[in-house]
Each structure stands twice: as C-alpha cells, then as structure tokens.
Amino acid sequence: MSPVIDVLEADFANPAHAAALLALMEVYARDPMGGGQGLSAFTRAHLVDALARRPSAHGILAFAAAEPAGLAICLEGFSTFACRPLLNVHDLVVAARFRRQGVGRRLLQRAELIARRLGCCKLTLEVLEGNGAAQAAYRTAGFRPYQLDPSMGGAQFWEKQLPEEG
Known part of the structure; x- marks a missing residue:
C-alpha cells in the first residue's frame, strides 16, 4: 500500500521545510x-536563505508522513513574446523509494496551480536527453519539446559558467 503523500508550498522560514529541501x-x-556530486558546503549553508530572499522563488514539497518524498523549486521568469510571466520548474526530485507513485505528477500539478495564480503564460523545464523516465512523465503532464518554427528545429538549453569574482 502506498503511503499518503501530502504536497504543499514550502515555507522557507519553517525549519522542517528547510531541512527537507536541503x-x-x-x-x-x-x-x-x-x-553525481553532493551540494557544496556553501550551498548547504546558504540555499534556503537565498531562496527566501527571492519573491520569484517557489518551493513545493511532498511528504509521506514526516518523510521528505519530493521537491520542486520553481523560479518565475518572463515571456517577452507573451508579455506575461512564466514559471520554470528549475529542480524536480522524487526520493527513490517514492518514485512511480505519482509524486512527480503531483508536484507538477501544484507548480501549475502556482503558475495560474501568478498569471503565467506557461510552465517550462529542462530535462537531460538520457532521462527517458522524466521525459515520459513530463509528456504525460502535457510538456513538449520547445520550438518556434519547425524548420528551425527544437530549442536547446545552453549554459556559460561564470567564475565567482572576488
């Protein structure tokens, strides 16, 4: 029998929520x-406070009783084409023992509720090419690869690392 899963918006000031998030x-x-590497000591020490200082950051937690089962960190962005906010699901994780029990689906549903409340035009996320399980779950939830003009192909998510100054 699957445990009862509670999904709620994280309160970054709540020590239990902060511990679950980390x-x-x-x-x-x-x-x-x-x-494949743990969080740095700096990230562990500062992440929750940094998220709390950003009104555009939204955390969603899933608990099975008091056990952390899943997390989504969503960050508000802006669509210049739609002239409306968007919500990016920046991090999505389900603890191994709770996978394939609908936890990820429920986290995405809560993200959509937040996005609708904010008046967002869309939800976005990125997924690794080799993560077929996540891709299947995202497709089931209504996500699709992004493209503007099919003749130009699909969008790619790129990055440029910036070293810390100081």
Whole structure:
C-alpha cells in the first residue's frame, strides 16, 4: 500500500521545510541526473536563505508522513513574446523509494496551480536527453519539446559558467 503523500508550498522560514529541501536537493545533486556530486558546503549553508530572499522563488514539497518524498523549486521568469510571466520548474526530485507513485505528477500539478495564480503564460523545464523516465512523465503532464518554427528545429538549453569574482 502506498503511503499518503501530502504536497504543499514550502515555507522557507519553517525549519522542517528547510531541512527537507536541503535533504532532497542533496539526493538530487548526488544522482547522475543532478551531476553525481553532493551540494557544496556553501550551498548547504546558504540555499534556503537565498531562496527566501527571492519573491520569484517557489518551493513545493511532498511528504509521506514526516518523510521528505519530493521537491520542486520553481523560479518565475518572463515571456517577452507573451508579455506575461512564466514559471520554470528549475529542480524536480522524487526520493527513490517514492518514485512511480505519482509524486512527480503531483508536484507538477501544484507548480501549475502556482503558475495560474501568478498569471503565467506557461510552465517550462529542462530535462537531460538520457532521462527517458522524466521525459515520459513530463509528456504525460502535457510538456513538449520547445520550438518556434519547425524548420528551425527544437530549442536547446545552453549554459556559460561564470567564475565567482572576488
């Protein structure tokens, strides 16, 4: 029998929520899909406070009883084409023992509720090419690869790392 899963918006000032967020981010960071290395000491010490200072940051937690089961960190952006906000699901993690129980689906549903409340035009996320399970879940939830003009192909998510100054 699957445990009852509660999904709620995180309160970054709540110590239990902060601990759950950090624990789940550590699970994600150590997974090959998150890079395979744990969070840095700096990130562990500052992440929750940094998120709390950003009104555009939204955390969603899933709990099975008091056990952290899943997390989504969403960050508000802006669509210049639609002239409306958008919500990016920046991090999504489900603890291994709670996978395939609908936790990810429920986190995405809550993200959509937040996006609708904010008047967003869309939800966005990125997914690794090799993460077929996540891609299937995202397709089931209504996500599709992004493209403007099919003749130009699909969008790619690129990055440029910036070293810390100081």
